[in-house]
Amino acid sequence: MLNKKRTKSKGSNLVTWLMLSPAIFLLVVVSIYPFLWVFQYIMYDYNGFSKYFVGFDNIKRVFSDTLFWQSVIHTFEYAFLKLIFVMPLSLVTAVILSRKLRGSSLFRGIFFLPTIISSAVYCLIFYFIFAAYNGVLNSMLHTVGFIDKPIDWLGAPSTAMMAVVIVAIWGGFGNYMILFSSGLTSISEDVYESSKIDGANGVQTFFKITLPLLGPVLKVVLMLAITTALKDYQSIMVLTGGGPNNRTQVMFSYIYNLCFGNGTSELQIGYGAVLSVVAAIIVGIVTLIYLKISKKLDDIN
Amino acid sequence: MTKKHFLKRMGAFALVGLMTFSLVGCSSKDNAGDKTGGDDGQSSSSKKTKVVVWSKNSHDLEYMTEKVEEFNKNNTDNIEIEYTVQSSSEYQNLLVMSATSGQAPDIFANDVVNLNEYAKSGIIQPLNSFITEEFAKVTEAYEHKYEGLNSIGEDIYWVPGGMRSGSRLIYNVELFDKAGVTPPTTLAETIEVAKKITEVGDGVAYGTIFPGLSSPFERWIERSAELSGVTPYDYANGKYDFTGFKPFIEAVRQMFEDGSVLPGSASMQIDPSRTQFATGNVGFYGNASQEAGVLTEQFPAECEWAVAPLPTLDGEIKGSLTCSPNTGWFMSGKTKNAEAAWKVIEYFQSEEFLKGYIEQGYTLPISGYMDAIVDKTKMGRLSDFALEEYEAVYPVAPVVSPAGEAYRVALWNACLPDGPDIDKTIEDLNKTYNEALDKDISLGKTKRLVVENYDPLNPNSGTVKYLDK
């Protein structure tokens, strides 16, 4: 009897691992292997053809590479600006749409539209919209009389980051709205009813009931949003290529140029490898800090 | 569970996982496989030898397609050309990746590549053993050898079939007349002319334009500097020196600050900037001979335009202007059909093919032989870009990996009104490039090029030396 039970559990243990094996396979091949690979080039100057041993030169260079640290700052600037707009906007929209207005599912559908379009494609579109000379946006603003001189949205250091962030908000807002919407559906109607009876208005309900109850969802969404924003570079590469004057260069676009080139200089894959590790550490630290803070907030509550 | 057991089991799981995975995925693989089945080089059913050809040019696509079809129909060697135009911005990445992954094309259009590394890694192979008398007669292959550009020592890796002129000042005659100005010859005049045109432009037309996202620096500013005797590499002393670029950068910055540059230049790609000129919104810009075709065919200019020499620092020509040999073909070092591949190169650079190509206005003749036989009246506006005697092909400066920005990027950024400090940028470049040069020489990656008795007006006349120190 005992024996039989053991074999059974052994068998189902096998099943357990079998069912996990594809996931483990993907994890090992797609995530862990490249991570380890990166380390073998840290000490080399590697241009894609041949590698030359340079010792700690690559690592030393990190500390004096102002362009990289600038790109780190830009990464945080981009992430901060994106989140500070996209989070409230998507939350408010989700709350409004949860109030069962007529047409809310149509609106929800519209707002979600951008997220099904590739960022590479919509960035091309925005590249046109933002065009300084005769671009649609400038032409409209000019017609309305808001501006008298065309603004070089993507080409002027003062507006380029803003333009990139606007595109990011346009592309990301629907996604977060849906995530919030799903969180909101888990808040029971009764809570709202009782607050209505208590005479609370919409704004009061939002701050006193919706927000606290949405807490756990908010936490997860925010974490996803932070890490996504820190890792964004696809849209920036299509929109500005990191320019003007590196104003929109973020960590990962900088690294991409080192490893795959931007057509202007030799590939520096070894150095790119070092920076990749640094970037991964930076994202990791931010995630950890965020987790710490959100845990502290939980404890206070 | 013992450790041994565990490991054994893990191994089994991994194997099973792999198997399930390949089963799950195989349908899509098959699908994709169907589509690429033709890449085997030789398809046994038709018994034709397939030669895969890559180009990065699309302006000549019509002519190329026509000629390729003609060849595929008529050639007696049973060769079939498969011709593909690749993205120009990824072209070199593509060549390297395809070579390392065994998908290399048999022949591919020339580009300015790191010739040493390409040769060393077998991405390309020398053509010397293939070149026939007839071929050498038409192309003058042995005379057009440029160390580091198309040849290393005696080894020739591609033979130019044509030449792209150096940059010129392309200007809108109507706007110049309206402003009462003539093409500028000095930097100071350039700033003035741009200003005047902007004034008469009434907020519609502007003095000049730069394609900020499409190599703005090398199309014009670098060429103006060259004509003034300023090059990034100091050939006489064998080191990099960017100091001479300062007045040129200041001039561009001044034009930006005067508002003489069409708004949006900094984020503009080449085509929108061309269209702006074609529409008549731009006084002048600098670019090379390919514009002749662009402004007549792709974006036919609505204004009357003409071509003048680029302005220099003080109006005097003190150095040669870079012109670029082109219309040449590399042969892959990995090709299995070298003979057939050579037949295709021979065809692409045959007298008949080149005559048509040049007369279509795609390139200027490089060999005296072709120059004598083409009908120049057919070349259209390309004749405006005919080679000047001050044009030359510079020796290729050592390729280095600086710990910082590439000079063209950095110097262009310094041209922008809110760009970094010009002196600081130049100082940094001098430092990073020379440090990289020293380091790369010590690593054995490259050699120091010194040209004794260097003459900027005749850059190929001195004695070329490659040093290990």
Place this chain on the structure above:
Amino acid sequence: MAAEGSRVVKSKSYYISRTVLYTFLVILAVITLFPIIYVVLGSFKENKELVAGGINILPKKFIIDNFVQAWNKANFAQYTLNSMIISTSVMGLMLIISTMAGYVFARRNFFLKEFLYGVMIIFMFINVGSISLRPLFELSVKLGINSSLFPVIIIAAGTGQATYIFLVRGYMSSVPKELDEAATIDGCTFFQIYYKIMLPVLKPVMASIALLSFRGAWNEYILPLVFTMTNEKLRPLTVGVVSLRNAGDGAAAWNVMFAGSTIAIVPILIVYILASKHFMGGLTAGAVKG
């Protein structure tokens, strides 16, 4: 009387707030839709008209030829097929892999379970970014699968899987354990419980995974860019569209690029509109739980 008065007041403020809300929603909707309408209409314009820009959103003349060019000459028929192959394969893989793994993680205790889960979650947040494409490309060359879409599919699946496993595990925690127990008593094995009981239960979350993974794969750009560089025939729509921007010595055909963008947008738009109802339901049911 008093009650009636308060009702009137209430409905007045009710209308004001409704007006404010609708204005907000409509403005937002216009902003959201504008670029899409712009590109769809723009794809009927002439190249020169496009590049010259201006306020005119409507084309002077509707030119269908752009689409013909994009479809035939620029090979968009092939690109569309490739996009479909990539997206559906990734979707299929993700549905199978994430439900199996999520189910196991939620219901089983096994050696290294939390460690493994932790590693997955960590790699969800930490990655070395674009550089990882290089070793993967080299690996696929060594395995000889680089001339197929296989590596693109695997990598797209691998980078997305952690999120979906996370979703499934979260959703599973809301599924009562009694369901499993009852099934066990009925003689179901662990795997049978999975595909007979759990898969139907997981339908809502599977709907979201299906759409999220399909969308993710459809929109990949840099990954297929790198892997299909050497093989134009394998390119998906995204790469095809953007590559039209770089046309070498000559001039780019923006009109074809716009037409291409429209081709890249419209099929997924239709899928989305058709599936929208289930999709939204699935998302709201499955998205952020646990």
